[in-house]
Amino acid sequence: MAFEWPHSAEAAISLTFDDGMRSQRETGVPLLNQYGVRGTFYVNPKDDYAAMLEGWRAAAEAGHEIGNHTVNHPCSKNFPFISEFGRRSLEEMNFADIAWEIDETNRRLGEVLPQRGPVSFAYPCYQPFVGRGAKRQSYVPVVLERCVAGRGRGEQSNDPRYCDLGYLWSWPCERAIGQTLIGIVEQAAVQGRWAILTFHGIQEGHLSVAEGDLAELCAHLQRSASHIWAAPVAEVAQWVSEKQKIGM
C-alpha cells in the first residue's frame, strides 16, 4: 500500500543547511523565501549564541526550522579540524556528554527564537556514535529522546514506511548542478519517498553549491507545489511519525 502524504502529494522534500553559515542567512533564506520554500537550518549556538541566533530570527518567523546541530560540533578525531585543534572528539565522549550538547542547544534555541514545536537534529559530520573500539555506541537513542528526528546521510531517499526517524538518510549536495537536484526530487516523486537534501555553503565556504543551481531547484519546487510537499524536516518527521505509529 502506498504511503499517504498530506494533500495527496507524491513525495516530501526537505532542504537542509548545516553549520549556520553566513551565506545561508544572506543568500539562502531570501532565495527560499522568494520561491515560497521553507527549509531547515542547523546551527551551533556557541558562547555568543544570543547575538548569533538573533540573526536567524527573521528566518524562524518566516517559517523555516532552526534545528539542532549541537553546541560544539563534535566529530571523529580522524578529522584534522578536531585532532589538530585539541577539540573534544566523539571517541572521547559518552552519552552524558552528547546529551548535554543536544539539551543545551535546544535550551538556547528555545530561549532566543519563537517556538514552533519540536526541532530536528543533524549529526555533525553525519556521525552518530560516541566512544571508540569495543566501547563505541550509537547515540541515536539520545537524539530521539530530545528531538523529533535525526538527519544523517545515506544512499537513497527515505521510504516513509520504513525509515528510522533517529537516523534519516540525506543526499549530500555540494557541487551538484540544478538538473541533478531536480532529478533527486523527481525520483522521490516516482517512488513516493521523502528526499532530504543537505547543503553547506552557497557560492562560498566549505562544500558549496552554486546559487544558480539552488535557485533552479527552488523554482522547480515552486512549480511543483501542488503535488510535491516541500517542508522542514521536523514537520515531515511529525507526519511520518504519526503514520508509522498507526502502522502505515
Ligand SMILES: [Zn+2]
Ligand atoms: Zn556540520
